[in-house]
Amino acid sequence: MDAVVFDLDGVLIDSENVWDEVRQDFARRHGGTWLPGSTVAMQGMSTPEWADYLVTTVGVRLTAEEAAAGVIDGMARRYDAGPPVLPGAVDAVRAVAARWPVAIASSSPPALITTFLTATGLTDVVPVAVSSEQAGAGKPAPDVYLLATARLGVEAARCAAVEDSTNGLRAALAAAMTVYAVPNPHFPPDPAVLARTTVLRSITDLPAALG
Numbered sequence: 001m002d003a004v005v006f007d008l009d010g011v012l013i014d015s016e017n018v019w020d021e022v023r024q025d026f027a028r029r030h031g032g033t034w035l036p037g038s039t040v041a042m043q044g045m046s047t048p049e050w051a052d053y054l055v056t057t058v059g060v061r062l063t064a065e066e067a068a069a070g071v072i073d074g075m076a077r078r079y080d081a082g083p084p085v086l087p088g089a090v091d092a093v094r095a096v097a098a099r100w101p102v103a104i105a106s107s108s109p110p111a112l113i114t115t116f117l118t119a120t121g122l123t124d125v126v127p128v129a130v131s132s133e134q135a136g137a138g139k140p141a142p143d144v145y146l147l148a149t150a151r152l153g154v155e156a157a158r159c160a161a162v163e164d165s166t167n168g169l170r171a172a173l174a175a176a177m178t179v180y181a182v183p184n185p186h187f188p189p190d191p192a193v194l195a196r197t198t199v200l201r202s203i204t205d206l207p208a209a210l211g
Contacts, residue, residue, distance in 0.1 A: 001178070002154040004096050004210065005145060008106035010164035010184045011203060012089040013116060015108075016043065017186045022074040023054065026067070032058040040187060044139030044167030046132035047072070047109050072109055079112065082119045088204035090120045095207040103128035105148040105161070107138055107168075128152050140170035145177060162206060166190045169197060180206060 010016045020039050027034055038058060042050045051068035054060040060067050096102055103126065106113055110131045117123045128151040135143035142156070149156040161172035164184040172179045173196055181197040183189055200209055 001100065001160055001210070002158040003101040003103065003149065003152050004160045004162065005103045005105050005148050005152075005172075005177070006093065007161070007163045007165075007168050008104055008108055008113060008116060010168075010187075011162050011182055012086060012093065012104075014084045014086050016165070016184055018078055018084065019075065022078065023050075023071055026071050026074060027054060027058050027060050030067070030070075031061040034058060040166070043165045043187065044107050044132075044171065046107060046135070046138035046144075048133060049138045072111070075112060076115070079115055079119075083112075083116045085116075085120060086203060088202065090122065092203045092206050093122055094125060096210065097125045099210075101128075101152050101154070102126055103130070103148040103152055105130055105132075105144040107132045107144070109133060138167075139165075140167040140174065142171050142175035145172055145175040149175070149177075160210065162203070163197075164189070166193050169193045173197075180209060182206075 024034050042053055047068050051064040054067045055064050113129050128148055130144055130148050132138040132144040135147040137143045146156055149159050157176040159177050161177040162180045163169045163172050164182050166189040169179055169181055169189055179197040181194055181199045182203050
């Protein structure tokens, strides 16, 4: 194994439910109608993709650019006191980074990834952090993982990925990576997809699982 690439939302910070709350509130305030499948559908999407979904599918009466800006502003305000870092996540990243190069491959916009790295003191520990909006397509496409490993200078097939959601797991598998799953308790992933991964109870189990 040449490197380890972490997802952010749901793996290192407990934020999937925060994204969902902010998007739903934003949609209601701007004329949208939340659909039963909207929450899961948007997990893993890049910023341009979920903003377009809010406008074309949920019915938000704004442009996609306005929707993206409004939701990201709402997330930034929720992070004012610091992102909701999961217990043991920072120590797990540091332990893994002591043995292998590490990266973050996230669907969050770059500004929120930077907020996390700064708040946790991991900026110098994680040399590569990319957003799916920089990669082209969001998860479940493998683009963000391929970009992250390329920037590390390694082949994706020789790396491990750490994910929590169905679309994220599919993205890492599509990149031919060895995948470790930390299932999101708020939005449990598809069991058929989980069966293709190594399932961990907690991010704190990762360093030992990597061997």
